[in-house]
Amino acid sequence: MSEEKVWTAALLVIGDEILSGRTEDKNIAQVARWLNLQGIRLQEVRVVPDVEEAIVAAVNVLRPAYDYVITTGGIGPTHDDITVDSIAAAFGVPVITDPEARAILEDYYRDRGVPVTEARLRMARVPQGAELIPNPTSGAPGVKMSNVYILAGVPNIAAAMLQGLEGKLQGGRPVTSITVTAHAAESEVAALLKQVQDDHPGVAVGSYPFYRDGGFGADFVVRSDDEGLANTCADDLLERLKAAGVEVIEQR
Amino acid sequence: MSEEKVWTAALLVIGDEILSGRTEDKNIAQVARWLNLQGIRLQEVRVVPDVEEAIVAAVNVLRPAYDYVITTGGIGPTHDDITVDSIAAAFGVPVITDPEARAILEDYYRDRGVPVTEARLRMARVPQGAELIPNPTSGAPGVKMSNVYILAGVPNIAAAMLQGLEGKLQGGRPVTSITVTAHAAESEVAALLKQVQDDHPGVAVGSYPFYRDGGFGADFVVRSDDEGLANTCADDLLERLKAAGVEVIEQR
Numbered sequence: 214m215s216e217e218k219v220w221t222a223a224l225l226v227i228g229d230e231i232l233s234g235r236t237e238d239k240n241i242a243q244v245a246r247w248l249n250l251q252g253i254r255l256q257e258v259r260v261v262p263d264v265e266e267a268i269v270a271a272v273n274v275l276r277p278a279y280d281y282v283i284t285t286g287g288i289g290p291t292h293d294d295i296t297v298d299s300i301a302a303a304f305g306v307p308v309i310t311d312p313e314a315r316a317i318l319e320d321y322y323r324d325r326g327v328p329v330t331e332a333r334l335r336m337a338r339v340p341q342g343a344e345l346i347p348n349p350t351s352g353a354p355g356v357k358m359s360n361v362y363i364l365a366g367v368p369n370i371a372a373a374m375l376q377g378l379e380g381k382l383q384g385g386r387p388v389t390s391i392t393v394t395a396h397a398a399e400s401e402v403a404a405l406l407k408q409v410q411d412d413h414p415g416v417a418v419g420s421y422p423f424y425r426d427g428g429f430g431a432d433f434v435v436r437s438d439d440e441g442l443a444n445t446c447a448d449d450l451l452e453r454l455k456a457a458g459v460e461v462i463e464q465r
Numbered sequence: 466m467s468e469e470k471v472w473t474a475a476l477l478v479i480g481d482e483i484l485s486g487r488t489e490d491k492n493i494a495q496v497a498r499w500l501n502l503q504g505i506r507l508q509e510v511r512v513v514p515d516v517e518e519a520i521v522a523a524v525n526v527l528r529p530a531y532d533y534v535i536t537t538g539g540i541g542p543t544h545d546d547i548t549v550d551s552i553a554a555a556f557g558v559p560v561i562t563d564p565e566a567r568a569i570l571e572d573y574y575r576d577r578g579v580p581v582t583e584a585r586l587r588m589a590r591v592p593q594g595a596e597l598i599p600n601p602t603s604g605a606p607g608v609k610m611s612n613v614y615i616l617a618g619v620p621n622i623a624a625a626m627l628q629g630l631e632g633k634l635q636g637g638r639p640v641t642s643i644t645v646t647a648h649a650a651e652s653e654v655a656a657l658l659k660q661v662q663d664d665h666p667g668v669a670v671g672s673y674p675f676y677r678d679g680g681f682g683a684d685f686v687v688r689s690d691d692e693g694l695a696n697t698c699a700d701d702l703l704e705r706l707k708a709a710g711v712e713v714i715e716q717r
Contacts, residue, residue: 230673232507233642234497235686238490241512245486255484257519260493260510263671267509290652291672292659332655367674390485400542403584407544419515420543421482422619434487 219438220253220384223275226260227268227286227296228366239368240285247375252384252438253281263287268299276303276361281382286366288353290332300358301340311339314354321352347377389440391447392432396460398422399431405453406433413446415439430462471690472505472636475527478512479520479538479548480618491620492537499627504636504690505533515539520551528555528613533634538618540605542584552610553592563591566606573604599629641692643699644684648712650674651683657705658685665698667691682714 224244230236238260245255256279261267268287275282287296301308314337322329336353339345346355346362348370355374356363364374395402399420410418416437423430433450437443447464454461476496482488490512497507508531513519520539527534539548553560566589574581588605591597598607598614600622607626608615616626651658651672662670668689675682685702689695699716706713 226510229669229671229688230686231493232497232510233640233688234494234499234501234507235642236673237494241483242486242489245484247486249486255486256514258478258484258510258512262508289672289674291655292662293669293671327650330652330655332652335652335655369676388485390487392487398579400582400584400587403543403582403587410544417481417545419481419545420541421488422541424621434482436481436485 217385220251220281220382221256221279222248222253222281222283223257223259223279224255225268225271225275225282225284226258226366227263227284227299228260229263229293231260231286232262240364240366240371243368243372244283244285244375248281248283248384249387251380251382252387253382254388263293263295265295265299265302268296269303272300272303272361276359280360282361283364284361285364285371288336288356288363288365290335294335296363297338297340297356300361300363304340304342304358306341308338309341310334310337311343311345314339314345314356317345317354346374348373349376386438388436388438389443391435391443391464393435393447393450393454393464394430394432394462395454396428396430396462397454398429402431402433402454402457402459405457406450409446409450409453413442413449415442416446418446418450469637472503472533472634473508473531474500474505474533474535475509475511475531476507477520477523477527477534477536478510478618479515479536479551480512481515481545483512483538484514492616492618492623495620495624496535496537496627500533500535500636501639503632503634504639505634506640515545515547517547517551517554520548521555524552524555524613528611532612534613535616536613537616537623540588540608540615540617542587546587548615549590549592549608552613552615556592556594556610558593560590561593562586562589563595563597566591566597569597569606598626600625601628638690640688640690641695643687643695643716645687645699645702645706645716646682646684646714647706648680648682648714649706650681654683654685654706654709654711657709658702661698661702661705665694665701667694668698670698670702 343358350373364371419434421432435447595610602625616623671686673684687699
């Protein structure tokens with residue numbers, strides 16, 4: 214078990230389209246996996262509507278509680294894109310047009326022979342004091358305001374902005390995760406799983422049932438920020454499952 | 466615009482597997498769409514880990530703030546399933562074994578020739594004072610504790626429990642949502658959209674860009690709990706888009 218600092222993050226998904234069920238969120242899983250590679254634990258997610266008070270309240274609860282806050286959504290050119298204004302309000306600062314962001318957008322649109330309109334330049338607006346997150350696909354940059362990272366909602370644009378952040382957030386050790394998949398109803402091995410977890414401090418053992426090809430099964434997931442502990446625990450789990458007569462399908 | 470009460474809900478997704486990015490959540494969209502059919506607005510979603518304090522804190526913030534709280538996840542037979550215990554703790558009541566839930570589970574397993582184990586009977590545990598939510602697929606029932614509805618995390622089991630709740634939650638008018646899809650970069654029509662929204666009080670106009678088949682486009686979504694207002698606004702939007710020379714692909 215490590216005494217090292219555990220770096221934490223929260224994700225704030227901003228958008229009526231998620232809350233209405235119109236759009237299925239793709240950013241939670243994407244941001245979670247990316248954070249894990251940086252050695253940062255996603256500890257909480259909130260989804261709020263396109264309403265300034267809701268965004269301000271969430272940001273001001275989350276930013277002192279976690280090392281990093283990532284937001285997705287609401288940074289486009291239309292009237293319902295209010296994330297930048299809301300985060301400026303959360304920090305009590307005005308919104309300004311960032312000269313560098315403006316230059317990036319002007320270049321981007323000029324290269325594409327598209328006029329630079331007032332609406333498009335909305336995307337160069339940032340809370341005063343913010344820095345830009347370069348977007349390697351050369352479109353609108355993301356915005357960093359203190360420990361809050363403002364990303365797009367469209368999943369592939371959010372992915373490009375995460376790429377621009379690669380290696381720039383301090384983190385600890387990534388969590389090692391080992392999955393053992395077995396043909397077993399999880400209720401049959403509940404006691405065994407608990408015993409394995411109790412015998413391996415510093416390791417979390419999760420159980421995720423599924424019904425596939427006409428049979429019940431479960432993924433047992435062993436997780437630790439100590440790779441050695443995770444491996445030892447997974448080996449022990451595997452052995453005990455086999456001893457209990459459970460058919461293990463795969464380990465990865 | 467209506468003076469009627471707007472019925473609201475929050476969703477609490479419980480599970481390390483969502484926060485680690487291992488599992489992509491399917492319940493947010495499913496619950497959101499189901500609530501909308503009941504005339505209830507999903508106003509907030511939170512995702513928290515399998516940690517009792519985190520669940521208790523979220524439940525106790527959400528249940529006085531919304532008419533309904535729905536939770537998904539953490540009600541299986543294994544040691545990491547702590548939702549029932551956590552919600553009992555949130556209400557300050559003990560966990561009991563519900564005789565009706567126990568009978569349902571015993572029948573269910575007997576029919577399938579499967580032994581009724583202690584682990585399986587864990588799923589008959591409920592906070593004292595709770596009611597059952599019948600599961601039409603005859604498996605483990607969901608649990609209602611005051612205004613908190615405890616559902617499974619596996620999406621098709623959650624869906625069965627939602628079916629069991631059909632028509633049992635009081636709601637208002639469902640929101641009518643009309644989508645106009647156009648070949649237009651949203652930045653080109655930002656001013657037009659804002660004007661349409663301003664001219665139609667009681668209607669929200671959202672804009673959701675996409676890049677498909679080599680071209681930019683956007684879904685413009687008109688939403689209101691007054692069907693007439695929504696239709697009038699969508700017609701107006703359509704007319705103005707055409708007048709602006711924008712190619713409209715479809716309306717639905």
